[in-house]
Amino acid sequence: MNHLKYLLLAVLTIVAASACSQNTEKKTMEKKKVLVVYFSATGTTRQVAKQIAKIADADICEIIPTKPYSSADLDWTNKLSRSSLEMSDSTARPKIKAVAVDVSQYDFVFLGYPIWWDLAPRAVNTFIETTNLAGKTVIPFATSGGSSIGNSVAVLKQSYPNIKWQSGKLLNRVSEKEIETWVATSMK
Numbered sequence: 001m002n003h004l005k006y007l008l009l010a011v012l013t014i015v016a017a018s019a020c021s022q023n024t025e026k027k028t029m030e031k032k033k034v035l036v037v038y039f040s041a042t043g044t045t046r047q048v049a050k051q052i053a054k055i056a057d058a059d060i061c062e063i064i065p066t067k068p069y070s071s072a073d074l075d076w077t078n079k080l081s082r083s084s085l086e087m088s089d090s091t092a093r094p095k096i097k098a099v100a101v102d103v104s105q106y107d108f109v110f111l112g113y114p115i116w117w118d119l120a121p122r123a124v125n126t127f128i129e130t131t132n133l134a135g136k137t138v139i140p141f142a143t144s145g146g147s148s149i150g151n152s153v154a155v156l157k158q159s160y161p162n163i164k165w166q167s168g169k170l171l172n173r174v175s176e177k178e179i180e181t182w183v184a185t186s187m188k
Contacts, residue, residue, distance in 0.1 A: 034058035036060045036112065038063065041114060044114060045113060045114050045143045048171045049062075055183050063126075066095040076116075087119065089122075093122060094122055108137050115145075124156075136163060136164060140156065
């Protein structure tokens with residue numbers, strides 16, 4: 001009879017420990033604060049950023065240039081357009097409006113942008129250089145008419161080595177399920 005009591009006590013201890021472990025895992029996941037920051041000149045990247053924020057239950061913040069880009073500014077075929085001039089000058093840093101969130105409060109930062117000339121637009125550099133992202137896990141995502149995300153992420157990693165960069169993903173015409181899977185694996 002005593003043997004049965006000890007066996008029952010052992011089973012109850014294992015069940016309780018398992019429940020505590022699951023609660024600890026859940027609390028650890030709940031503590032992760034996620035921010036989606038994006039720059040979008042035409043609205044394409046904005047749509048993807050909103051999807052990511054919804055899926056990740058994240059706060060969202062837009063990088064807003066103090067001077068909005070017009071269609072003429074974005075004309076990549078005109079070598080004298082604003083975007084062409086900015087992208088041909090690696091030191092260009094367009095002015096942006098102050099970011100309305102304290103980035104230091106977040107564990108993960110998804111950083112979205114369109115690909116311009118195989119790079120992140122210079123407004124993204126302005127954001128990074130005016131925000132303390134040191135030691136943060138930053139997960140890039142991009143939209144593009146024809147370029148991949150690889151070179152833009154490589155340049156960001158090289159330019160800002162104090163940030164924990166993840167490889168990033170190009171999110172053109174992807175399903176919500178694909179974004180869900182990517183978001184879940186990115187925050188591990």
